[in-house]
Amino acid sequence: MITAYVGLGANLGDLRRTLEAALADLADVKDLTLEAVSGAWRSAPVGCEGPDYLNAVARVRTALPPLTLLGALQAIELRHGRERPFVNAPRTLDLDLLLYGDETVALERLAVPHPRLHQRAFVLRPLLELDPTLSAPGLGALKSHLPGVDAQAIEREDEPLRRPHGPFGP
Template structure:
């Protein structure tokens, strides 16, 4: 008879179990520039929080940002970054992001135009993926101050897979249109 070892479970590799899926850090960028912008951001966070097998780890401060893209004449955005942990597949996370946008009546008639809500999937762990449905990391995240600035606030060691550390990427991005709004708060 062998002695019971109370630490035996520490030698157990859960990733080798059948059906187990690794937990990955997920980063979402959420923005709104129509209607009650703060309420739309809060609503998106609430729906992410209610997503099975997704656990919100952190939310950045709220930033007000100038619009970026082809449609220049539109209101400023409120933006946040949400970090979460999840076992969901990247395409399921994308579907969830799009369902949340649809819930807040997001339309896509004018690419880059004003919107009630924009929920972008920025990273899923260190996945690099390029399909017609999804590119990871988000293909323009490294060029967008409204993604990099709030992300750096909550994760000074953040990095975009294959592109580099957020702090270094931010050196090449114009941050003049990004203003932190400490008077606006998203509840976790």
């Protein structure tokens, strides 16, 4: 079993409800256990226009290989109405495989660690909420990248994300 981290984000529709439903869908994926979920973080779009995003990060344990896990994430996105009309388009749901154990994956369809995770407050802050000592291949200690994202607008919401059986915990 591998520990992986999945970034969740949405900026169209009922953001909180979408993330909570996506987390429940993720928990239902065969050969995957949802271990923990960060708090919900509201952030301004980075590199594009549109409404604010609601973001979180989930820690999972899985026996799925990286491309199979990616396929499961994309299937969940599609169930929630994800469209890809252009790069950085607003979205009903975005699921990104951020880290897959200590492995590096460099394929046309998938790059792990996610190539911009250290440049995005909406990824770093929830990741570090789950594990303040987390490191990534080629990036080292992720907390060392926090000064580089300090200027990005982001705010943690007080209300935790919920699933049908109650709140997720870190």
